[in-house]
Amino acid sequence: MSNAIHLHYEVSGEDFTRAGEASGAVKKRLKSLGFNPDAIRRTAIAMYEAEINMVIHADGGFCDVDIYPDRIEILLSDHGPGIPDVEKAMQEGYSTAPDNVRSLGFGAGMGLPNIKKYSDEMRIETTIGVGTNLYLTVKVKT
Amino acid sequence: MGKYFHSVQLDAERCCGCTNCLKRCPTEAIRVHNGKAKILSERCIDCGECIRICPHHAKRANSATIEEIKKFAYVVAIPAPALFGQFNNLDSIDVVLTGLKKMGFDDVFEVSRAAELVSEATRRLIKEDKLKKPIISSACPAVVRLIKIRFPELCGNVLPLFAPIEVAARIARREAIAKTGLKSEEIGVFFITPCPAKVTEINMPNYTDKSACDGAIAVSRIYPVLTHTMDHLTEVESLGQSGLMGIGWATSGGEAAAMLGDKYLAADGIENVIRVLEELEDEHIRNVDFIELNACSGGCVGGVLNVENPYVAQARIQNLRKFLPVSLNHLEDGELDRMLWEKELAYDADIFRLDKDISKAMEMMSHMEGIIENLPQLDCGSCGAPTCRALAEDIVRGKAKETDCIFKLREKIQNVYDQLKNTI
Numbered sequence: 104m105s106n107a108i109h110l111h112y113e114v115s116g117e118d119f120t121r122a123g124e125a126s127g128a129v130k131k132r133l134k135s136l137g138f139n140p141d142a143i144r145r146t147a148i149a150m151y152e153a154e155i156n157m158v159i160h161a162d163g164g165f166c167d168v169d170i171y172p173d174r175i176e177i178l179l180s181d182h183g184p185g186i187p188d189v190e191k192a193m194q195e196g197y198s199t200a201p202d203n204v205r206s207l208g209f210g211a212g213m214g215l216p217n218i219k220k221y222s223d224e225m226r227i228e229t230t231i232g233v234g235t236n237l238y239l240t241v242k243v244k245t
Numbered sequence: 246m247g248k249y250f251h252s253v254q255l256d257a258e259r260c261c262g263c264t265n266c267l268k269r270c271p272t273e274a275i276r277v278h279n280g281k282a283k284i285l286s287e288r289c290i291d292c293g294e295c296i297r298i299c300p301h302h303a304k305r306a307n308s309a310t311i312e313e314i315k316k317f318a319y320v321v322a323i324p325a326p327a328l329f330g331q332f333n334n335l336d337s338i339d340v341v342l343t344g345l346k347k348m349g350f351d352d353v354f355e356v357s358r359a360a361e362l363v364s365e366a367t368r369r370l371i372k373e374d375k376l377k378k379p380i381i382s383s384a385c386p387a388v389v390r391l392i393k394i395r396f397p398e399l400c401g402n403v404l405p406l407f408a409p410i411e412v413a414a415r416i417a418r419r420e421a422i423a424k425t426g427l428k429s430e431e432i433g434v435f436f437i438t439p440c441p442a443k444v445t446e447i448n449m450p451n452y453t454d455k456s457a458c459d460g461a462i463a464v465s466r467i468y469p470v471l472t473h474t475m476d477h478l479t480e481v482e483s484l485g486q487s488g489l490m491g492i493g494w495a496t497s498g499g500e501a502a503a504m505l506g507d508k509y510l511a512a513d514g515i516e517n518v519i520r521v522l523e524e525l526e527d528e529h530i531r532n533v534d535f536i537e538l539n540a541c542s543g544g545c546v547g548g549v550l551n552v553e554n555p556y557v558a559q560a561r562i563q564n565l566r567k568f569l570p571v572s573l574n575h576l577e578d579g580e581l582d583r584m585l586w587e588k589e590l591a592y593d594a595d596i597f598r599l600d601k602d603i604s605k606a607m608e609m610m611s612h613m614e615g616i617i618e619n620l621p622q623l624d625c626g627s628c629g630a631p632t633c634r635a636l637a638e639d640i641v642r643g644k645a646k647e648t649d650c651i652f653k654l655r656e657k658i659q660n661v662y663d664q665l666k667n668t669i
Contacts, residue, residue, distance in 0.1 A: 106607050108614070127523065135638075136606045137598030140397035147527050172603045 108132070108170040114154055114179075116163025125166050126150035129175075136170065142243040146175050149221040153179045153237055156214050159204050160184065161235065174223075177239040185231040193219065249286045250449040252306045252441035253293060257281050259303035264626035266295035266304060271515045272391065276639070277629035287596050288394065291445040292387040292515055292540045293549035306441035306550055309460030311467065314349060317433030317459070319425050321417045322350040323410065324437040326357040326487070326495035327545040328464055329565055330558030332472065338492070338565060342484040344475035345437075348467075352421065353484055356436070357491030359413035360384075361574040364490060364503035366406055366581045371504070371534060377401050379510075379525065379533045382500055384408045386446035387540035388518055389590065393451070396522050397592040405586045407452060409494065410436050410443060412584055414457035436461040439548030440541065452586035463550040488573040489566035496559045497544035501537040503572075511537040513544055599641070613637040621652045 110132070112125035130147040150166070157164045161183020169176040186192050192199075193215050200210025219225050224240035262280035274288035275295065282295075282303065296304040314320045322345045329338045342353045363384075370376050383389055383404040392399050407415075414434045421432045438444055438461040447458045493499030497513035510533050512521045518538045524530050541547030543555035551558065599606040599613075613634075620633040628649040630636040639645035648654045 106604060106611065108607055108610055123527075126527070130523075130527075132610065134395070134397075135597050135599050136610060137594060137601065137603060140592070144398045144526065144528075151527050151529070170607065172607065 106172075108136075110166075110168040110170070112166045112168075114157050114163045114166060114181075116158055116161065119158060122155045122158045123151050125168075126154055129168055133170070133175070138175075139243055139245075142175065142241055145221040146177070146241045149218045149239055149241065150177055150179075152214050152218045152221075153177075153239070155209060156237075157181045157183070159200050159209060164234070173243050173245075175241045175243070177241075179237045179239070180234065182234040185233060185235055186227065186229045187231060189227055189229060249289075250445055251284065251286060251289055251291055252308065252444035252448075253284065253289060253291050253296060254305055254307055255282055255284060256303045256305055259301045261301055261303070263301075264631075265298050265300060267626050267629070267631045269294050269298045270631065271519060272394070273631050273635050275631070276644075277626075287593075290387045290390040290394070290540075291440075291442040292391075293441045294515060296441065296549045306444060306463060308438060308441070308444045308463040308466060308550070309435060311349070311462060311470065313460055313462075314433055314435055318431040319351045319421055319427055320349070320433040320435065321352045321354055321421055322346075322435055322437060323354050323356050323413045323417055323458070325410075325439050325443075325464070325545060326355070326360070326492045326562070327439040327548060327551060327558065328437050329492065330495060330546050330562045331464060331468065331551060331553045332475070332561070335561065335565065337481070338485045338487070339481050339483055340475055340478065341471070343478055343480075343482045344471050346482070346484075347478065348470050348474040350435075352417070352424075354413055354417035354420070355485065355487045355491065356409045356413045357487035357494060358574045359409040359416065359491075360494040360500070361488060361491040361503075361572045362412055362576055362580060363406055363409050363584065364500065365572070365574075365576050366584055367404060367535070368504060369576075369581065370404075370406075371506070376404070379530065379536050380404050381525075382535070382537045383452075384494070384500060384537075385442065385539050385545075386451070387440070387442035387515070388538045389451055390442070390445075391515075391518070391540075392522065393590060394593050394596040396526055397594065398526050399522060400590045400592050402525075403590050405452075405590075406584045407586065408446070410446070410458060411450070411453070411456060415583065418457050433459045435459060437464055437467055438462065439464050439545050439551045441550065442540065451590060452588050454587070464548075465550050465552050468552050486573050487569070488571050489569040490572040491574065492562060492566050492569065495545050495562050497539050497542075497547075498537065499544065501535055504535045506534060508532060508534040509537065510535075511539075513539040513547070514542040515540045599638070609641045613641050616640055616647065619647075619653070620650055623652075625651075627651045 133143040161181035164181030167178045195216045196212040198210045198212035222239040223242045226238040229235040272288045274285045444461045447456045450456045498511040501509040501511040546558040547555035599609045616637040624632040
């Protein structure tokens with residue numbers, strides 16, 4: 104569709120407290136577009152989880168968001184260490200987050216499972232030592 | 246009067262068109278056009294931040310005058326607990342309550358009494374596990390209006406009980422009818438208010454069609470007469486019927502503490518409130534049952550219609566509470582049912598969305614993003630909109646033009662000048 108809105112955000116890996124800026128900005132835009140609240144909520148939650156993951160594990164990266172009237176497509180891309188065992192990472196409670204991150208209340212091992220739960224489609228491309236691309240789609244229920 | 250009632254109003258004569266209120270408004274509800282601030286009615290939540298910040302006192306809160314009580318045969322004052330924090334060397338709230346009676350009210354009913362009932366009802370509802378958690382307090386009307394226009398997913402989390410003012414007004418009215426035998430319309434119930442949001446709530450209630458309150462008189466308006474009366478009392482009646490729990494509602498954390506559990510959170514100050522609501526919406530806040538949110542820093546003692554510094558008032562409230570029993574008011578049979586909302590809180594989707602039709606809204610947003618790229622991104626406010634993004638939005642809504650931006654205007658003039666120079 105020609106009238107997609109494309110948004111691009113750099114996610115800084117340096118500062119924890121800034122994680123959520125991209126998902127917050129997307130949420131604000133979806134609200135002014137008048138999207139269904141359920142789709143807005145699921146997009147914001149899934150994207151925030153993924154942003155946090157990029158900060159914790161991959162020293163940041165970027166997000167590309169394409170907004171269509173019937174769906175929101177998100178790519179989160181990083182040059183981090185890659186995910187050695189995707190199946191394991193998808194298990195609830197499994198986490199490789201370091202202690203300093205856990206002490207902040209993150210690293211409960213719910214990141215990827217939650218992203219899957221809140222999005223309608225999720226695909227991971229990951230290469231050890233190269234990085235990870237996470238593709239998400241949230242469909243707008245009419 | 247239009248679709249919306251607002252307590253917060255502009256005094257155009259005093260307004261010099263500066264950007265103070267513009268930048269402070271949490272819902273971006275102010276624009277400066279032709280050198281005067283203008284409040285966008287549908288976006289204003291009556292939090293009063295513009296009244297607080299305006300150095301020229303060009304924003305004011307409309308509230309009832311003391312004269313208005315004379316229209317009724319019998320009048321009951323229902324003071325906010327924040328009122329008790331406004332006086333120096335006060336040993337007992339009885340002095341304030343007696344003062345109110347001496348200055349012209351026939352009776353008094355402390356809102357803090359109703360607060361204790363609301364606390365008990367909330368505890369009961371939590372215990373019965375009937376509510377969607379976390380439960381957000383419905384006491385601060387500015388917060389409730391903010392949720393209504395900006396947080397669709399959280400409308401269902403707001404505590405479906407009347408705020409203590411409404412509960413107090415209903416009980417006071419009922420008791421006055423029983424005591425005097427007068428008709429309801431002959432009885433006036435006036436709230437003594439610390440903030441403009443409550444004035445709005447009484448005139449345009451969220452949860453019922455008509456408030457049992459006839460009006461709200463600002464603490465700052467009643468203060469001179471009331472202090473004078475209090476200074477000349479010959480005897481003090483024993484009128485206070487609130488415990489420390491009810492009085493505690495005057496300050497941030499008071500309502501949450503009255504839940505008697507430990508899974509609560511209390512935030513105050515509108516910016517902090519917005520941050521908590523954003524995080525709640527994104528489900529980052531977990532393991533909390535109850536959330537108390539106050540638009541003003543410090544809670545209701547921070548309301549802009551008070552006279553005393555909120556922190557001084559808070560210290561005084563602490564002192565007044567010290568020797569009081571925990572709670573003196575308890576639910577009678579059927580009371581809880583009478584406190585339940587008569588109307589559901591519905592999200593008002595039209596306030597911030599660009600257009601009803603998503604495709605049209607998307608076109609507008611693409612256009613907006615293009616405009617923003619060309620703006621200086623200084624968010625200086627000189628165009629009359631609070632940020633460059635807000636100006637871009639006003640442009641696509643047809644309410645402003647690009648040359649409202651002084652930098653764009655300068656650029657344009659420079660271009661014209663260059664062209665003219667070349668033709669000569």
